Each structure stands twice: as structure tokens, then as C-alpha cells.
Amino acid sequence: MSVTVRVPAKVNVQLGVGGLRADGFHDLANVFFAVALGDEVTATAGTGVTLSCSGPDAAVVPLDDSNLAARAARLLAAHHGIADPGVHLHIAKAIPVAGGMAGGSADGAAALVACDALWGLGTPLDTLLELAAELGSDVPFALVGGVALGRGRGEILEALPVGGTxxxxxxxxxxxxxxxxxxxxxxxxxxxxxxxxxxxxxxxxxxxxxxxxxxxxxxxxxxxxxxxxxxxxxxxxxxxxxxxxxxxxxxxxxxxxxxxxxxxxxxxxxxxxxxxxxxxxxxxxxxxxxxxxxxxxxxxxxxxxxxx
Ligand SMILES: C[C@](O)(CO)[C@H](O)COP(=O)(O)OP(=O)(O)OC[C@H]1O[C@@H](n2ccc(N)nc2=O)[C@H](O)[C@@H]1O
Ligand SMILES: Nc1ncnc2c1ncn2[C@@H]1O[C@H](COP(=O)(O)OP(=O)(O)OP(=O)(O)O)[C@@H](O)[C@H]1O
CATH class of the missing domain: 3.30.70.890 (GHMP kinase, C-terminal domain)
Structure with missing residues (x-):
């Protein structure tokens, strides 16, 4: 059995950056905008958490435990008390790597959704958003998409109305x-x-x-x-x-x-x-x-x- 999740890249139509906080982050007024350029993450039952990647930038994507998709799978499993998660994640990568379009974050969000479906967990969206924020400031937005204002370090989201394409x-x-x-x-x-x-x-x-x-x-x-x-x-x-x-x-x-x-x-x-x-x-x-x-x-x- 396998589950494929499609996930968008983002552009920030406004990125207002506040001062450096004591925790090393900056408060933002971050207007995220999700675009059709995106990755696909396919989760297949497997042994341990393993990864593969295809696409023009595949050679520069880490395939170890630092990959945000692998971290997401392990975090979701830990949240549900699954001691020994089994999944193979294939990332079909179209989002430029380290390009400012939240590609790794997108794969983290996609892996949360794909593993949740593969393992039949039915995790509520609010919980997925909390796990996403643990993975990185851009990850929650990749779960919701559309256009949203991100406050705090970008993880506190408010959906915004949009009047067209x-x-x-x-x-x-x-x-x-x-x-x-x-x-x-x-x-x-x-x-x-x-x-x-x-x-x-x-x-x-x-x-x-x-x-x-x-x-x-x-x-x-x-x-x-x-x-x-x-x-x-x-x-x-x-x-x-x-x-x-x-x-x-x-x-x-x-x-x-x-x-x-x-x-x-x-x-x-x-x-x-x-x-x-x-x-x-x-x-x-x-x-x-x-x-x-x-x-x-x-x-x-x-x-x-x-x-x-
Ligand atoms: C530039 C943006 O992509 C705009 O959406 C994001 O603010 C970055 O989000 P991200 O890549 O998910 O970043 P994280 O993985 O959370 O943080 C990586 C590092 O970026 C810096 N960082 C990130 C977000 C933020 N609000 N202030 C920061 O100063 C910090 O040095 C942090 O250690
Ligand atoms: N699934 C992933 N895809 C790409 N890079 C990843 C992934 N997981 C971890 N990384 C690591 O994260 C680094 C940043 O990659 P990413 O493509 O997320 O950058 P970015 O788009 O500039 O991020 P952001 O816009 O969120 O700041 C890469 O250089 C790579 O080492």
C-alpha cells in the first residue's frame, strides 16, 4: 500500500522581519502564498524510516535522518507512541533546494500527511500543525496552503482571503x-x-x-x-x-x-x-x-x- 501527497512551494509576498529575539528567532509579519510548483512525497510500508529522491536537484538532498521528511515521520510516530515506525518515503523534488521556497518544509508537511494516512492514525489538523511547528517555522503553512499571515516566527497562521489567481x-x-x-x-x-x-x-x-x-x-x-x-x-x-x-x-x-x-x-x-x-x-x-x-x-x- 502507498499514499502520495502533493505539497506546494511558497513565496512570501510580504516578509516583515522584527528584531532578533533571545531564542535566536525573529518575529515576522509573513504573508505566505502557496504556488502550484510543488513536490510529491510517496509513503510506502517499509522497515525503519528510509528515503529516496528524484528530480534535477536530487543529488543535493540529504537522505539521512536530517531530511525534514524523515524527521516528520519519526516525530509523528513518537507522538503516537509508535516505537519502531516503518515507512519508505520517496520525494519527487521540483522545488529548488535551499532556494527560499520552503522545499524541505514542504516535504516535512507532506510526510506528516502521508504517514498519517499510511498508518491510519487520523491525527487532528491542530495536532499536525503543532508537530509541524516543531519541525520548522515554514512547515505549518505547507499544511494549510492558500495565502496566510504568519506571526510569531511564522508558525501562528491566519488564513487570508484572495480574490483570484x-x-x-x-x-x-x-x-x-x-x-x-x-x-x-x-x-x-x-x-x-x-x-x-x-x-x-x-x-x-x-x-x-x-x-x-x-x-x-x-x-x-x-x-x-x-x-x-x-x-x-x-x-x-x-x-x-x-x-x-x-x-x-x-x-x-x-x-x-x-x-x-x-x-x-x-x-x-x-x-x-x-x-x-x-x-x-x-x-x-x-x-x-x-x-x-x-x-x-x-x-x-x-x-x-x-x-x-
Ligand atoms: C525565511 C522564511 O522562509 C520565510 O518564510 C522562514 O522565516 C524560514 O523558515 P524555516 O526555514 O522553516 O526556518 P527554521 O528551520 O524554523 O529556522 C532556521 C533558522 O532561521 C532563522 N529564523 C527562522 C525563522 C524566524 N522567524 N526567525 C529566524 O531567525 C533562525 O536562525 C533559525 O535557527
Ligand atoms: N526534504 C528536503 N529537501 C531539501 N532540503 C532538505 C530536505 N530536508 C532537509 N534539507 C536540508 O535543508 C536545507 C535547506 O533546504 P530547503 O530547500 O528547505 O531551503 P529553503 O527552501 O531555502 O528553506 P526556507 O525557504 O524554508 O528557509 C538543504 O540545504 C538541506 O540540507
């Missing part, structure tokens, strides 16, 4: 960026600017009302104008060439451009599907990225797509 292009960079390194660079740049970086110096961020209205109205021009990522200066500082990628997509007609989360993937908002295809083609031809994918959203979170 938006068309996106993602430009994948060569090599990833480490999320903690990008947060550290954000703190360093704030310190250097003399504005302070602790949570007593930096105001707690809030969602931008203009951005929320643009989402609710399905207004692509207004959303493009409101896109904002406080981690972008840090990602650009660590990877200056991303400025060329952002410029290439904008010159090709994208209405808005930003670094996705901690980067280095760059995200472009297009007027419609045809405009997105044209921006993706221009980005591929520009030589400023490794690959470019046109996609759309919002889409739902991790859900069973097939049973065998």
Missing part, C-alpha cells in the same frame, strides 16, 4: 543560500546602519493593509506594487548577482519582482499566464539564472493525491 515566474539560482546566514546578514546590515537589530530596537512588523486589500481584490497591479521582503537586502548583500536577475525579469515585463524568502530564488509577478511564459523565456535567455518556471497560485496545502 495570480501568475508567477521563479528564477532558480545556481547554489542555495542558508536561511540562518541570511537572517544573520539582515541583523548585521541593521547594526551597521546604526538602527539596532535586537527586538527592543526594531518595531514588531505588521501586515501591510494595501497588500492585504490587493490580495482580497485579486488586483495584480496593486499586489505587484506592495511586494516587500525585509530579507532582500541581506540576500543581495550575500549574492549581489541577484540584482541582475531581478532587473532581467522586470525588463521582460514582470509587474513586480522580489527575492523569495531568504533567497536566492527570485519571484516575478506577471499580468497573466501568457505574460508569465514570456518573462520565463526572457529570464532563461538572459543567462542570469539556472532555470525559470512559470506557475500560478494560490493552491491548497499538502493533500493526498493518489493511493496505491
Amino acid at each position: 495570480f501568475h508567477w515566474v521563479f528564477a532558480v539560482a545556481d547554489g542555495g543560500l542558508s536561511t540562518p546566514a541570511v537572517f544573520r546578514e539582515c541583523d548585521r546590515l541593521r547594526d551597521e546602519a546604526g538602527t539596532g537589530f535586537g527586538d527592543t530596537d526594531v518595531a514588531t512588523p505588521d501586515a501591510d493593509p494595501a497588500l492585504l486589500a490587493a490580495l482580497a481584490d485579486g488586483d495584480v497591479v496593486a499586489l505587484a506594487g506592495a511586494l516587500a521582503n525585509d530579507l532582500q537586502p541581506a540576500a543581495l548583500s550575500l549574492r549581489p548577482a541577484l540584482a541582475d536577475t531581478l532587473r532581467a525579469g522586470t525588463e521582460a515585463g514582470a509587474l513586480g519582482a522580489l527575492v523569495s524568502g531568504s533567497g536566492p530564488t527570485c519571484a516575478f509577478l506577471a499580468k497573466d499566464a501568457d505574460a508569465a511564459a514570456a518573462v520565463a523565456a526572457a529570464l532563461r535567455a538572459s543567462g542570469t539564472c539556472r532555470a525559470a518556471h512559470a506557475t500560478y497560485g494560490p493552491v491548497p496545502g499538502a493533500a493526498v493525491s493518489a493511493r496505491g
